[in-house]
Each structure stands twice: as C-alpha cells, then as structure tokens.
Amino acid sequence: MPRLLATQSHVVHGYVGNKAATFPLQCIGWDVDCVNTVQFSNHTGYGMDKVFGTLTKKEDLEALLKGVSELKDYNALLSGYLPNRESVNCMAEYYSQMKKENPELLWLLDPVMGDDGELYVNKDVVPEYKALVASSLVDVITPNQFELEILYGNKICNVSTLKRALAQLHETVPVVVVTSCSPTLFKDPTHIYCVASLRNYGAVVCRVPVIDSYFTGVGDLFSALLIDRLFHMFLTNSSSFAEEVNHVLNVIHSVLEVTLELSPKNVKAAMGSPQEMKEMELRIIESRDCYEKEEMEHNFIYKRL
Amino acid sequence: MAKKVLSIQSHVVHGYVGNKAATFPLQYRGWDVDALNTVQFSNHPAYGHFRGFRSTAEELREIIEEGLVKGLGIKYDAVLTGYLPDVAGLRTIAATVTKMCKNDPSTKWILDPVLGDNGRLYVPEETIPIYKGILEQGEVFLATPNQFEMEILTCITIKDYDSLKRSINKFHELFPRVKYVVVTSVSIPELHDHSFLSACSDNKAKSAHYFQVEKIDAHFSGSGDLFSALLVDTLLNDENVTIDLPLALNKVLSLVDSILQNTFNIVSNETSKRPLKINDLKLIESRNLLRGEIKPRYKPIEL
Numbered sequence: 001m002p003r004l005l006a007t008q009s010h011v012v013h014g015y016v017g018n019k020a021a022t023f024p025l026q027c028i029g030w031d032v033d034c035v036n037t038v039q040f041s042n043h044t045g046y047g048m049d050k051v052f053g054t055l056t057k058k059e060d061l062e063a064l065l066k067g068v069s070e071l072k073d074y075n076a077l078l079s080g081y082l083p084n085r086e087s088v089n090c091m092a093e094y095y096s097q098m099k100k101e102n103p104e105l106l107w108l109l110d111p112v113m114g115d116d117g118e119l120y121v122n123k124d125v126v127p128e129y130k131a132l133v134a135s136s137l138v139d140v141i142t143p144n145q146f147e148l149e150i151l152y153g154n155k156i157c158n159v160s161t162l163k164r165a166l167a168q169l170h171e172t173v174p175v176v177v178v179t180s181c182s183p184t185l186f187k188d189p190t191h192i193y194c195v196a197s198l199r200n201y202g203a204v205v206c207r208v209p210v211i212d213s214y215f216t217g218v219g220d221l222f223s224a225l226l227i228d229r230l231f232h233m234f235l236t237n238s239s240s241f242a243e244e245v246n247h248v249l250n251v252i253h254s255v256l257e258v259t260l261e262l263s264p265k266n267v268k269a270a271m272g273s274p275q276e277m278k279e280m281e282l283r284i285i286e287s288r289d290c291y292e293k294e295e296m297e298h299n300f301i302y303k304r305l
Numbered sequence: 306m307a308k309k310v311l312s313i314q315s316h317v318v319h320g321y322v323g324n325k326a327a328t329f330p331l332q333y334r335g336w337d338v339d340a341l342n343t344v345q346f347s348n349h350p351a352y353g354h355f356r357g358f359r360s361t362a363e364e365l366r367e368i369i370e371e372g373l374v375k376g377l378g379i380k381y382d383a384v385l386t387g388y389l390p391d392v393a394g395l396r397t398i399a400a401t402v403t404k405m406c407k408n409d410p411s412t413k414w415i416l417d418p419v420l421g422d423n424g425r426l427y428v429p430e431e432t433i434p435i436y437k438g439i440l441e442q443g444e445v446f447l448a449t450p451n452q453f454e455m456e457i458l459t460c461i462t463i464k465d466y467d468s469l470k471r472s473i474n475k476f477h478e479l480f481p482r483v484k485y486v487v488v489t490s491v492s493i494p495e496l497h498d499h500s501f502l503s504a505c506s507d508n509k510a511k512s513a514h515y516f517q518v519e520k521i522d523a524h525f526s527g528s529g530d531l532f533s534a535l536l537v538d539t540l541l542n543d544e545n546v547t548i549d550l551p552l553a554l555n556k557v558l559s560l561v562d563s564i565l566q567n568t569f570n571i572v573s574n575e576t577s578k579r580p581l582k583i584n585d586l587k588l589i590e591s592r593n594l595l596r597g598e599i600k601p602r603y604k605p606i607e608l
Contacts, residue, residue, distance in 0.1 A: 001589060001590060005318075010316075010340075010342065012311075012339045012340060012341045012368060012372070012373060013339045013372075013373055013377060013379060019340075023329070023332050026329050026333075026589050026592070027333070027592070029589060029590075030589065031589050033318045033319045034316075034318060035318050035345075036316065036342065036345055039341075039342055039345075039360065039368070040368075040372075041368045041371075041372025041373055041376065041377070042372060042373075042376075042377060046376070046377070050372070050376040050377070051372070052367045052368045052371050052372035052376070053364070053367075053368050053372070054360070054364055056345070056358075057358070060345070060357070060358040063347070063356035063357060063358070064318055064345065064346075064347050064356060064357055066347075066356060067318070067319075067346075067347025067348065067355060067356035067357070068318050068319050068347050068348070071319055071348070262306075274376060274377050274378075275378070278377055278379075283307075285307050285332050285335060285336070285337055286307060286335075288332075288333065288335075
C-alpha cells in the first residue's frame with residue numbers, strides 16, 4: 001500500500017487543500033498522512049469575514065514534519081497551499097531531506113502563489129518556491145500560468161515563450177503541468193487549456209470545455225490525482241504520460257458533473273456569498289465511485305505542443 | 306444529499322485514531338464529515354513518542370459558533386465528540402454543542418466520554434465530574450462508554466450480567482436526558498477472556514440488549530473511535546426509519562470485527578511474530594468492507 005505525506009491547508013467544512021486531496025487518494029488505495037498548515041472553518045472564497053481558525057505556527061509545523069520524517073516510510077510527497085514564507089521554508093527543509101535520503105520518493109510541488117495576475121501570498125514566498133524548483137529535488141510541479149510566469153521570470157504571451165519556459169524549468173524539474181493557461185494563449189475562451197510536459201517526451205495540450213461556475217479545490221484535487229497516476233507510471237516504466245493526464249482530467253470532469261448535478265440550479269457561486277459558495281463545494285464524497293474508474297469517457301488531448 | 310456530521314476529535318498525521326479513524330469510514334459510507342481537530346500530533350501516543358500541539362478552547366469555539374453555525378448556517382445531522390485535549394476544551398465544546406442541539410433538535414449528539422480503559426484513567430481526575438455534568442444537563446443523544454468509563458459514571462463495578470444490568474439502570478436514573486447508551490465492550494470473568502459483551506439500552510423503552518462477540522487477541526489503537534463513528538452511520542443513516550438501537554449496534558460490531566480481523570491478518574503477514582499491539586488500523590485496505598449494506602452477524606439477547 002503506497003503512502004503519501006501531504007502538507008497543505010485543512011478546512012473543517014468543505015473541500016479544498018487536504019480535504020480535497022485526502023478522500024480521493026484514500027479511495028484509490030493510498031495511506032494519506034496529512035500535515036495541516038492551517039485549520040480554518042471554511043475556504044477563503046466565502047469572504048474573509050467568514051473565515052475562522054488559525055495558522056499552524058512555524059515551530060509546530062516543524063515539530064510535526066520532524067516527527068513524521070522520522071517514520072521514513074513514504075512513497076510520495078505532496079504540498080499545496082502554505083500560508084507564508086516560514087511554512088514554505090519548513091516544508092522545503094524536511095521534504096528536501098526526505099528526498100535526499102530516499103531519491104525514489106515522488107515529490108509533487110504545487111507552487112501556490114496566485115492566479116490571474118494576482119499574488120495571494122506574501123511576495124517573500126516567491127524566492128522560496130524559485131529555490132525549490134531550482135534544487136533538482138522536486139519531480140513534478142503544477143503551476144497555473146501566472147505561477148509559471150513567476151517561476152520562469154517572464155510573461156508568457158505566445159506558444160513559443162511557453163515552450164521556452166517549459167524547457168527552462170525542465171533543466172531542474174522532470175514534469176511540469178501547467179494546470180490552466182490564460183485564455184488568450186490559445187485564443188479560445190470556450191475551453192480551459194492544460195499543458196503537460198515531461199522531460200525527453202515532450203508536451204501535450206489538453207483542453208476541457210469551460211463550465212460557467214466557480215469551483216474551489218479543483219487544483220488541489222488535480223495535483224492529488226496526478227501524483228497517483230505518475231507514481232504508478234514511473235513504477236511500471238510506462239510511457240503513458242499523455243493518457244495519465246487525460247485520466248486525471250476525466251476524473252475531475254466527472255466530479256464537476258456530479259457537483260453541478262447536485263447543486264441547485266442557477267447558482268453560480270459568486271465569491272463572497274456564503275450560501276452560494278456552500279452549494280458549490282466540490283461533491284468529493286458523492287463522487288466516491290469516480291476515482292477508481294479506469295475507463296475514460298472523454299479524450300481531452302488536443303494536440304502536441 | 307449526503308448527511309452531515311461535525312466530528313470533534315484529535316488529528317494525527319500518521320495513523321488512524323480520533324478523527325483519522327472516524328473520517329474515512331464515515332466518508333466512504335456517504336457522510337459529509339466536517340472534521341474539527343482538537344489537537345494535531347505527528348502520530349498517536351501508543352508509538353511512545355510524538356510531537357504536535359493542541360488548539361485552544363477559544364479557537365475551537367470560534368470555528369464552530371462564529372464560522373460553521375453563524376457564518377455558514379450549516380445544519381448537522383450529528384455531532385460526534387471523542388477525546389478532547391483538556392478540561393477547558395471539554396467544558397467549552399460541551400457548552401457549544403449543547404447550544405447547537407438546543408437550537409436545532411434534529412442535530413444528534415453522539416458522545417464518547419473518554420476517561421480511560423482497562424482500569425486506568427488517562428485524563429485528569431477533574432474530567433469525571435465534567436462528563437457527569439454533560440450527561441446530566443447536556444443534550445446527549447447517545448453515549449458510548451466502555452466498561453471502565455461506565456463503572457466510573459455509575460459507580461457500579463461490572464463483573465457479571467446482573468451488575469451490567471444494574472449499571473445500565475443506574476445510568477438511566479442518573480442521566481435521564483441521555484436517550485441511548487451503548488456500553489462498547491465488557492469483559493466478565495465467566496467469559497474467560499474468549500469473548501466480550503457489548504450492550505445497548507434505550508432510556509424510554511427501558512429495554513437493554515447485549516451481544517457476545519469473540520475477542521481478537523490483540524490491542525488495536527483507534528478501534529473505539531472507529532466504533533463510535535460507525536454507530537453514527539448505522540443509527541442515523543436511513544431516512545424515515547425509526548431508531549433500532551440493537552440492530553445498529555449489531556451492524557457496527559459485525560463491521561468493526563471484520564475490519565479488525567482484516568487488520569490483524571495484514572499485520573500478521575507483515576511480521577513473523579504474532580502481533581499483540583497494533584498501532585494502525587488498516588482502514589484503507591478495508592475499504593471494500595465499508596461498502597454497501599452491513600450484514601448483522603450477532604444474536605441480540607435481552608439483558
């Protein structure tokens with residue numbers, strides 16, 4: 001039974017961060033150890049005046065990571081939203097040490113910094129992620145386009161710059177999956193574009209029809225499902241990279257379908273409206289049987305980059 | 306619509322006790338579990354050493370009252386409370402949950418009065434009167450003491466069927482507001498350690514039943530937390546069905562026994578020695594057991 005250590009946020013109600021990642025991974029056979037970097041009543045999309053809870057203090061986070069790193073029995077490491085520079089630094093230190101001791105570990109880093117041109121962590125977090133990405137210890141990163149631009153150091157306005165950015169990141173990171181590209185990049189506002197690139201394999205462009213609603217936690221679910229597929233791909237030396245990404249997108253598509261089906265009609269989940277946000281939480285539990293499915297209904301692979 | 310439970314217990318990063326033992330089984334059985342973690346430890350104390358921290362009573366109260374109840378207006382079908390970190394936390398959480406249940410009588414409080422086990426108290430002495438007060442005045446729907454806790458709460462030593470029955474009667478007498486009680490595991494000399502009893506009683510019907518269950522010869526950390534979580538499911542899962550406590554308990558005993566047996570087999574295969582102390586339930590490996598209708602295997606006997 002594979003074992004994963006996940007360091008990200010915990011919300012009591014709803015499904016983002018560790019709450020979005022844990023149950024799906026458990027359903028497909030992972031023992032998931034969660035280090036919670038925060039404990040909040042709900043995610044911040046409800047409006048900041050509706051969020052209660054605490055950040056895990058640096059010394060507490062350190063104690064937890066030290067405690068579990070001594071157990072030495074992980075197959076994979078995952079990190080998502082971390083609230084500040086200290087917590088990123090702390091995760092980096094212990095994850096790096098574990099990876100050095102056991103290079104077989106698969107490490108997926110979601111460099112959560114912001115979206116759509118807006119940084120939602122303090123800017124002193126940026127150099128921490130840049131250093132980690134350059135360390136050659138991380139196996140997979142899952143930035144959105146904004147985060148990719150930060151890591152690359154330049155704006156990405158066209159496909160050729162995107163290729164250059166991927167090539168540069170591949171110098172230190174074997175797998176780069178850009179979870180959502182800006183709609184201008186492929187000049188098609190009706191789809192969400194995801195570009196997945198594996199060193200010495202090339203990049204594929206996947207596209208999924210846009211669903212006109214605001215979902216939170218999709219990125220966290222994505223990285224959780226991706227680490228599972230890639231773990232098994234590397235384990236079996238398979239060259240099914242594009243299929244693995246397509247599989248992840250299929251599962252997510254099913255979860256969003258279940259979510260939409262169970263939500264009241266006409267609710268689009270405006271940010272800051274607690275009642276609407278509550279209705280649009282991912283239906284992670286009701287989607288239980290989506291995670292194990294092997295067959296893929298859709299082919300989201302669009303073309304090679 | 307998935308049923309909603311607020312589960313207020315400890316969190317361990319590694320292993321399956323407290324909320325880690327309760328959450329996945331309930332989720333797999335279709336519950337939306339809002340897990341409020343009272344502590345965050347690297348692993349549970351049975352490992353010998355652990356690291357971590359506790360949340361303060363005020364932090365927990367604020368999350369529940371300001372966040373979940375007032376801010377989001379969430380209606381819970383059940384609140385499950387297990388191990389709480391300290392006396393202040395216990396008092397605050399009890400007051401908060403009592404208020405929740407008073408404001409919404411459809412919210413059922415399942416309380417595991419965690420005091421100790423096998424003759425050993427593992428909370429401060431002053432916790433005892435607090436639990437007695439909660440059971441007396443709170444809005445507890447179901448309490449799930451083990452034998453040791455039942456003996457402390459009722460001041461009756463349980464050594465045979467008769468004293469078990471007297472203890473249950475005394476419980477109802479002392480705590481008439483508590484609708485149901487399940488005494489999770491009782492060992493009495495005449496069963497010679499081969500099996501244990503699990504008993505349940507309904508305050509209103511004044512009828513008590515027990516089951517005799519064969520023991521698996523090992524100690525499992527987290528089995529009590531798994532037990533109370535699954536009771537939430539078997540007791541409250543079905544819509545429009547009247548509460549059948551003996552059936553609910555029977556199902557939980559059957560399912561927990563299968564999970565413990567599966568855990569025991571997996572751990573036995575991993576080690577050459579016969580395991581006596583099992584730190585981590587194999588919950589993920591047992592997920593297929595959690596699927597679908599649970600078949601009750603034991604015979605209810607009137608006490």
